[in-house]
Amino acid sequence: MNKTAVKSLQRILREAEAYSGEIDGLRGPLTNGAVDSMIEARGDEFPDGTERWSARRRAVACLQRGALDREIDAGPVDGLWGPQTEFAADALATLFETGAPPPDWRDQPVLDVNPNDWPRESVLEESFGSPCEARLVQVPCPWTLSLAWDLRQTTEHIGCHERVAESLRRVLQRVYDHYGEERLRELRLNRYGGCYNCRRKRGGSSWSTHAWGVAIDWDPDQNKLRWGRDRARLARPEYEAWWQFWEEEGWVSLGRARNFDWMHVQAAKL
Ligand SMILES: [Zn+2]
Missing domain, CATH: 3.30.1380 (Muramoyl-pentapeptide Carboxypeptidase; domain 2)
Known part of the structure; x- marks a missing residue:
């Protein structure tokens, strides 16, 4: 996850009232803790065993979940960083920067x-x-x-x-x-x-x-x-x-x- 993606993740966590730290793009203990809270609170919306994934993978899963919540297609919530997740991360960044998803360039x-x-x-x-x-x-x-x-x-x-x-x-x-x-x-x-x-x-x-x-x-x-x-x-x-x-x-x-x-x-x- 690059810094921009972590910032988007932090905004997702903040809007979910799981995070009150800085939007600094650094995935530290506060961010990781908030990721765990979100997964716990919405357990049925994450695959079984998510809590045993690595901290990074759990963070990516929350980013994917947050994208889906905002009608951005992030693919399955699997915590894996592929092209679809990268696309969703870009769209999230635009959404948070401008208040609107990317224009319908399609x-x-x-x-x-x-x-x-x-x-x-x-x-x-x-x-x-x-x-x-x-x-x-x-x-x-x-x-x-x-x-x-x-x-x-x-x-x-x-x-x-x-x-x-x-x-x-x-x-x-x-x-x-x-x-x-x-x-x-x-x-x-x-x-x-x-x-x-x-x-x-x-x-x-x-x-x-x-x-x-x-x-x-x-x-x-x-x-x-x-x-x-x-x-x-x-x-x-x-x-x-x-x-x-x-x-x-x-x-x-x-x-x-x-x-x-x-x-x-x-x-x-x-
Ligand atoms: Zn060719």
Whole structure:
């Protein structure tokens, strides 16, 4: 639990009249004691055996319970810190900071323009040639990328189809100007999941857009193929600008358009 999450926990405990200490984000004896009081007072709303969990796990369970009380989906009250709990913790922080839950960013319209005339996925060969034969261009990335499958390896370039290179370069520059190196790292947008890959679609027989080098994956660990916006990190409001820069160039986020494979963005229309 980070400091912000502990502060939210302390506010939950205070509102439950279990805690009268400071909202300081430090989980000390007072906070831990209040966690135990809340679990005891509402025993039937916690799983059996909660009282035998570690102090940290009990604290996370109270945070989850507090989120559910406020109609924020924290998943099951299991005391485990996964992506769903992290999402709930972010929403709680917004709620306590602003008095309202995060705006309904799920309903924000996807920008559907096509200034580069990207082809439809079904007719990629007409525009981009045969799969697995793309002429690749190395586009420099303004921030340092780490390979998602081996974070010790870094790269300064993305190798993509020559036809999308200029557009990609513009997107990367806008992203960099907006977020800056440090924020990009915090948002895990330095975790590069690859572009060109001569392969078919996962769970399908047609060629993947990666086979032309016109698709890029970002932070695959936190945006798994089958995850929807309730779990995928790239679905969060702090990535709104990120997606806007891609969509202004006509790129398509499968997450935004279809709510799966949030890691993936492509220069091809659906
Ligand atoms: Zn992909």
